[in-house]
Amino acid sequence: MxxxxxxxxxxxxxxNCGTTLWSTKKHKISLLVDKKEKYALQLGPPALCPHHVESDCCPKCKTIIINGSDYDNNLD
Ligand SMILES: [Zn+2]
Incomplete structure (x- = not known):
């Protein structure tokens, strides 16, 4: 694309990532979400090997695009 x-x-x-959370809030310690925040791409600790989130990376401006629709979120 x-x-x-x-x-x-x-x-x-x-x-390729471990525990991951996209959130409207900046988490400093725990990645547990609370009722006030919107979150997406919530992935728990990987069992054996890292999670593999399909995505596209721009070699020029380094933007990374992720379609998070397959992952846990509360945006609806
Ligand atoms: Zn670009």
Whole structure:
């Protein structure tokens, strides 16, 4: 896919990660969510190997795009 910011062809790959949480709140210690925040891409600690989140990375402006629809969230 083309980068929506600079138009370069993006590289398809994987965000290899452990415990992950996208949130409207900045967490300093725990990744437990509370009722006041909106969150997405909640992934618990990986059992054996890292999580592999399919995504695209722009080689020019370094933007990474993730479609989080397959992952736990409370945005609806
Ligand atoms: Zn770009």
């Amino acid at each position: 083309k980068c929506p910011f600079c138009g370069a062809e993006m590289l398809h790959g994987y965000l």
